[in-house]
Amino acid sequence: MTKINNPIIPGMAPDPSIIRVGDVYYIATSSFHWNPGVQIFKSTDLANWELTASVLNKGEVNLRGTNTPAGIWAPHLSYDPRAKRYWLAYSHMLNMAGREFNSDSYAMWAEDIHGPWSEPIYLTSIGFDPALFHDEDGKHYVSILEWETREGYQAPGHIVIAEFDLNEGKIVGQWHRVTQGFTSRGCAEAPQIYKYKDKYYLLLAAGGTGYAHGVELGRSENIFGPYEPHPSGEPIITSSPRHLFSLGNPDAGHFEMYNPSSIMQKAGHGSLVQTQTGEWYIAHLMSRPVEGTLLNPLGRETSIQKMHWTEDGWLEMKDGSNVAKMEVEGMTGVELEADGISHNVFDDFNQEKYDLHFLTPYRDQQAAWVNTVERPGYLRIHGENSLFSQIHPAIMATRATSLHYEVQTKVEFHPDHYSETAGLGLYYDSNNWLYVHLTHSESEGTVLYVLQAKLGQRIELVHHYIPVPEDTAELKIIYHSGIASILYRFGDNGDWQAFVENIDVLYLSDEGVNGEPGEIGGFTGLFNFIGSVDAHQHDSFADFDYYGVKNY
Known part of the structure; x- marks a missing residue:
């Protein structure tokens, strides 16, 4: 029997939504303040996942000015077999100030997972985390969290379901409140509807996005409920199985729920799929904190667990427990790819299109500021705003996928x-980053220098600078469990020289940025980047010969 090792998608890949069409599986993940929005991963064996597309890649959303951790939340993939269309529902979280959580939700469709995708169809602004369900009778439904803002009412709100006319783009009838959450952990969100043996099942994320996170399940004979809770009274998937009462808590880190017996933490927000072999799996998010800390630089990653249905019609993990595992039994009779998928990244920019893994915070990737055409064989980046900007930073970044790697x-x-x-x-966001760069010194000419941002504070490493001959340098950052060392070399194939060693960058993590006490400051993760700044005349540009990330 083959074994699947978790995480199946390392690095920032939260809120996974999984579907199968034929023998091919797809997962969509949240992208927050990063463009292109909503990455799609593809697999044939559930173990090896390749980035194959992005959905929001034609300026459908404006992410400029997005505060952490707003942006594009919880995409939900579905497939309508009648119309032979892929559907994607998502929320654009615009504002989180005052816990008002202004969010607009949309749906898009395509006949091919790679597009072209339709224009966004407006669903609602009632809350966030929408999902579509295509019933056997041809009707379609939207499930979503109705966000509650009033003092003294159920926090963070109720799960609601409504019929939706996808052709007309409007709600049919009214929203139906179906549950306040199935367990005492509360904070029920991300509702998804499934049908099994004539019963409707409602899958929820619960317990908040921190260490108490979990997946809950209820069922009903009517799509609008009422939904009875799972008989265990606990999540069907979690990393922290001990009982927690936090009903009414809108969200929290719940650091007290850390499980010292598990590598995997924060298991929750799941999505179900039935395989071509008739087996059931759930894709879910997870985190891996740096040893000895509660900080997660890689953010929330995607894992998978094997499930089965009990004789009395409830879903549970194959081993009968509810504790998510790092190693999972694979599909019966399906051999895993021999070499697997490498999460290293390398691009020498010799093709007209740069690597699909590159993402940009807050703004769209446009040829006017980044391209391989102006100087073939190089990625040219025209400098714009400072790295503190949430409007026009000129950054090309890839997700960090290991706690031990080098980027150069x-x-x-x-x-x-x-x-x-x-x-x-x-880079984590506009307030939190580390940047080794070439710049101009009036006395030295072109020099190598280092800037750092920590919780919005600008930090200059003023005692570290060196002249750069011929305005060209190779740069390397070695990252090891939250500690970064910077190296450089000039000329071809010279020895690497240490520039600045052992910089503490552990704060570049979900719990280390901009959070209130007891809360999680971000939901994204660490990125590596190349970029350029021109706060002078907007007339300079940088040419990058290659970009590579090697994981250990």
Whole structure:
């Protein structure tokens, strides 16, 4: 029997939504303030997942000015076999101030997972985490969390379901409140409807997005409920199985629910799929904190568990427990790919299109500021706003997928002002990053320099700078469990030289950025990037010869 090792998609890949069409599986994940929005991963064996597409790649959403952790939340994939259409529902979280949580939800469709996708169809602004269900009679339904803002009412709200006319783009009838949450953990969200043997099943994320996270299940003979809870009274999937009463708590880190017996933490927010072999699996998010800490630089990753139906019609993990595992039994009779999928990244920019893994925070990727055409064989990035900007940063980044790796590049840059920079770095959001770069010194010419942002504070490593001959340098960052060391070399194939060693960047993690006490500051994860800044005349550009990430 083959074994699947978790996480199946390492690095920032939260809120996975899984479907099967034929013998091919697809997972969509949240993208928050990153463009292109909503990444789609593809697999044939449930173990090896390849990034194959993105959905929001034509300016459908404006993410400029997005505060952490708003943006694109909880995409839900579905397939309508009658119309032979893929559907994607998602929320655009616009504002989280005052816990008002202004969110607009949409749906899009395509006849091919790679697109073209339709224009977004407006669903509702009642809450967030929408999902579509296509019933056997041809009717369609939307389930979503109705966000509650009133003092003294159920927090964070109720799960509601309504029939939706996908052709007309409107609600049919009214919203039906179906549950306040199935267990005492509360914070029920991300509702998804499934049908099994003539009963409707409602799958929920619960317990908040922290260490108490879990997957809950209820069932009903009517799609609008009432839904009876799972007889265990507990989540069917979690990393922290001990009982918790937090009903009414809108969300929290719940650091007290850390499970010291498990590598995997925060298992929750699941999505079900039935295989071509008749077996059932659930894709769900998880995290792996740095040893000895409660900090998760890689953010929330995607894992999978094997499930089965009990004789009395309830779903549970194959081993009968509810504790998510790092190793899972694979599909019967399906051999895993021999070499598996490498999560290393390398692009020498010799093709017209750069690697699909590159994402950009807050703004769209447009040829006017990033392209391989102006200088073939290089990625040219025209400098714009500073890295603190949430409007027009010129950043090309990839998800960090290991706690031990190195990232490097070679950059040619000809600055003539100290406000012009180009280089390599680590990035969480506009307030939190590390940046080694070439810039202009009025006394030294082009120099290598380091800037850091921590919780919005600008930090200059003023005692570390070195002249750069011929305006060209290779740069490397070695990352090890929250500690970064910067190296450089000049000329071809020279020895790497240490520049700045052992920088504490552990704060570049979900729990280390901008959070209130007891809360989680972000839901994304660490990225590696190349980029350029021109706060002078917007007339400079940097040419990157290659970009590579090697995991250990």
